[in-house]
Amino acid sequence: MLLLQSALVQSALVQAALGALPAARPTWNLALPGQLLGALGPDLLLAGGAVLLLLVAVARPESDRHQRAVGWASLGLVGLTIVAVVAYASRGALATEGPIAVDTFRWAVDIVVLIGTGCTIALSMESNPLDGILTAESHVLVLFSAAGMLLLAAARDLILVFLGIELMSVAVYILSGLDRRSERSAEAALKYFLLGAFSTGFLLYGIALVYGATGSTNLATIGEHVARYSLMYNPMLVAGVALLLIGFSFKVAAVPFHMWAPDVYEGAPTPITAFMAAAVKVAAFAAFLRIWLDAFPTVAYQWHNAIWLLAVLTMLVGNVVALRQRNLKRMLAYSSIAHAGYLLVTVVVANSLGASAFLFYLVAYTLATMGAFAVVIALGEPGERNQEIADYAGLWTVEPWLAAAMAVFMMALLGFPIAGGMGFFAKWYVIDAAIHAPHPQTVLAVILVLASVISCGYYLGVVLTMFMKPRPANAPAVRPVPTGTFLVIYLSAFTLLLFGVLPNGFVQLAHDSVPISMVGAPARAPVASAASR
Amino acid sequence: MLAESIALSALLFVIGVVGVLTRRNAIIVFMCVELMLNAVNLTFIAFGRVYGYGAQAIVIFVMTVAAAEAAVGLAIVIAIFRHRQTVDLDSINLLKG
Amino acid sequence: MKAYVPVLLLIVFVIANAVMIIGLSHLLTRRRPTPEKQTPYESGVPPLGDARERFSIKFSMVAMLFIIFDIETVFMIPWGVAYRELSCGVPLVHGGCPTGQLSFFGLSEMLVFIGILFAGYVYVWKKGALQWD
Numbered sequence: 001m002l003l004l005q006s007a008l009v010q011s012a013l014v015q016a017a018l019g020a021l022p023a024a025r026p027t028w029n030l031a032l033p034g035q036l037l038g039a040l041g042p043d044l045l046l047a048g049g050a051v052l053l054l055l056v057a058v059a060r061p062e063s064d065r066h067q068r069a070v071g072w073a074s075l076g077l078v079g080l081t082i083v084a085v086v087a088y089a090s091r092g093a094l095a096t097e098g099p100i101a102v103d104t105f106r107w108a109v110d111i112v113v114l115i116g117t118g119c120t121i122a123l124s125m126e127s128n129p130l131d132g133i134l135t136a137e138s139h140v141l142v143l144f145s146a147a148g149m150l151l152l153a154a155a156r157d158l159i160l161v162f163l164g165i166e167l168m169s170v171a172v173y174i175l176s177g178l179d180r181r182s183e184r185s186a187e188a189a190l191k192y193f194l195l196g197a198f199s200t201g202f203l204l205y206g207i208a209l210v211y212g213a214t215g216s217t218n219l220a221t222i223g224e225h226v227a228r229y230s231l232m233y234n235p236m237l238v239a240g241v242a243l244l245l246i247g248f249s250f251k252v253a254a255v256p257f258h259m260w261a262p263d264v265y266e267g268a269p270t271p272i273t274a275f276m277a278a279a280v281k282v283a284a285f286a287a288f289l290r291i292w293l294d295a296f297p298t299v300a301y302q303w304h305n306a307i308w309l310l311a312v313l314t315m316l317v318g319n320v321v322a323l324r325q326r327n328l329k330r331m332l333a334y335s336s337i338a339h340a341g342y343l344l345v346t347v348v349v350a351n352s353l354g355a356s357a358f359l360f361y362l363v364a365y366t367l368a369t370m371g372a373f374a375v376v377i378a379l380g381e382p383g384e385r386n387q388e389i390a391d392y393a394g395l396w397t398v399e400p401w402l403a404a405a406m407a408v409f410m411m412a413l414l415g416f417p418i419a420g421g422m423g424f425f426a427k428w429y430v431i432d433a434a435i436h437a438p439h440p441q442t443v444l445a446v447i448l449v450l451a452s453v454i455s456c457g458y459y460l461g462v463v464l465t466m467f468m469k470p471r472p473a474n475a476p477a478v479r480p481v482p483t484g485t486f487l488v489i490y491l492s493a494f495t496l497l498l499f500g501v502l503p504n505g506f507v508q509l510a511h512d513s514v515p516i517s518m519v520g521a522p523a524r525a526p527v528a529s530a531a532s533r
Numbered sequence: 534m535l536a537e538s539i540a541l542s543a544l545l546f547v548i549g550v551v552g553v554l555t556r557r558n559a560i561i562v563f564m565c566v567e568l569m570l571n572a573v574n575l576t577f578i579a580f581g582r583v584y585g586y587g588a589q590a591i592v593i594f595v596m597t598v599a600a601a602e603a604a605v606g607l608a609i610v611i612a613i614f615r616h617r618q619t620v621d622l623d624s625i626n627l628l629k630g
Numbered sequence: 631m632k633a634y635v636p637v638l639l640l641i642v643f644v645i646a647n648a649v650m651i652i653g654l655s656h657l658l659t660r661r662r663p664t665p666e667k668q669t670p671y672e673s674g675v676p677p678l679g680d681a682r683e684r685f686s687i688k689f690s691m692v693a694m695l696f697i698i699f700d701i702e703t704v705f706m707i708p709w710g711v712a713y714r715e716l717s718c719g720v721p722l723v724h725g726g727c728p729t730g731q732l733s734f735f736g737l738s739e740m741l742v743f744i745g746i747l748f749a750g751y752v753y754v755w756k757k758g759a760l761q762w763d
Contacts, residue, residue, distance in 0.1 A: 021557070033735050034735075050751075051749045052593060052748055054749060054753055055749055055752060055753065058753050058756040058757055059754070061758070071577055117538075159591055159594060162594070162595075162598070163594060163598070166598045166601070166602070170598075170601055170602060170605055174605055174608075174609075174611065177609055177612055182615070183613075185617075186609070186612045186613045187613060187616075187625055189609045189613075190559060190609050190610065190612075190613050190625065191625075193602075193609050194553075194559065194563065194566070194606075194622075195607065197566040197606065198553050198564070198566055198569075198601055200566075200568035200570075200598075200620040201549065201550075201566055201570055201573070201603075204570060204573045204595065205569070205572070205573050205576070207573075208573045208576040208577050208580070209576070211577070211584070211588070211591075212539070212576065212580045212583075214581070215584045216584075217587075217591070231603055238590050254621055424626075442619050493630055525549065534633075581722065589708075590708060593704055593705060593708065596701060597701050597702070597704070597705070600698060600700075600701040601696045601698065602698055604694040604695075604697055604698050605695075607690060607694055608694065609694075611687065611690060
């Protein structure tokens, strides 16, 4: 986390310095194979390292010790990749065209995804053995999935988006069925797999139709052709965009395409649930936003109502159903659906303000989700027990720090000021972006606030249960929290609070990270003026 | 020629979708998903006649992904069969939405 | 539509042919069933057991591995077709590479690809998935 901060600060400084210089930034020419590989550096590092670790993982028979060793090595690889991403980001090199994006948006999403990945590995390393899962490959699968996510963050070509989504999803299908002795886990895997593959079909057919209508899979070219040949109302393009929208709605679990999410989240091993709720959603959303802003800015207006409705439904249904949940894991699943709705608001806004609110939200959401699931893991008993909200009664009296950290995560997810840290500002900027959009989304902002008020019901419910209710006499003793889980919980809470107190630098970063290639004139103008200053 | 190919692939895709929504056997549902992917392949090939061979390269990627999905999917189906001795989706309902 | 006439003719011919063969054998032959004749035809070998036999789950493992490794080779064909272009640093001149412009890009790409494939193979092997028992 500290690494991230210094990295972000450093990249901001370098960017500021570069902005002050009249000289153009270095650029990648992606038409040259060597430069293309160079621009994919962090992705290749992660993927290549994962292949090597796969061989390491299989070199010895399954044991807890070996599993932990591979887990630590995987963490090291994730750390190295973060360093590489930061190095690339601080070089500030850009690529304006080609199949992959080299811009700050990509690096920002990469870092969020990698933090989620690191947390997942740290958590599963310590919680898997409790459920009798000793396969070292599970960490490698997380890495493969993360490689897919990095590709998604970079993709500026629909085929790469497809490959990234598949690389990410196929690994997660396996991971959700990781607990081979658990019937629930197998069932979650089957459901996730069937619905995931189904949505892939939609996504792919959408890609095919968009390709048919515009003659390209490159996002920039698609956008250009749509504008030049006025394809906005071309039936094939309309159908293609609709199918893409359905496919992505499945992937990010937006209502009404969310049916699979609670079941899958409940059945999968808890660290994997955290991974799905945080990293997978982040990466899918990042690709979605990029496609939307890069390829279909001219179509966005026409689809405004559809996405608007999707956002409203997702916010309301997610929150209302979450109110009824008694199981914390399931409650967090529905809450993550609701958060997909908040993120969809930034897609409705579809401009640079929305994109920077989106990035800020991703960081806060990932940290809070990871932290909350880490607490669930720390208190969970083998066999996915002790996960009811009632089991948290009186936690304050036995584990005050754990209870306080959980309270921070709940407040952050709720968007409560001060105690919620970054969560409050995250929501604030989304609302701000909605209100200051070219077509002000005041109604949407009001609904967002209303949905947040509904979410008080369950987030504060958990807090009240922990602090106000007496601890039942037969409650199981809390196990000592293992190191990795400990670090995930308290570093997340600390970072959330820290940036809740000092959000300015971070906001500036999120703002600076808005891709130049995205969004036509309005976003380009300030960047150009900054460069000429 | 293009219109016919696209109509055919659209028809195949719809058959796949209807199959996924109506059939209850996990394997058959999965076969319908594969049908959807192959319908898309046909679409790409058809467009390849208009836009050049790039589309055919896409088909190879789609086939690869479909194969990977098939392998993982069958493994998952076997895993669930070991638990329940059935692959009927209606009887797989431990987790309720 | 004219292009489809031969296809239509073929379909008509195939159906007519099938109907003719079955119909003629129905009309011309006399039915004298014997137990020998009633058994399913298995290329002349006496049939063994029921056709709806359950196969060992091990076959599915082999099938899965086959699918994966089989599909990978598909990539080698387009690679082979494009190899000339890939092994040249600049666009080809008259179908050949200008002297001094050869590059190892194409070759190294395939080596990396095969390397990854090989890593998968080693994994499968070490995992014991290739062992029948």
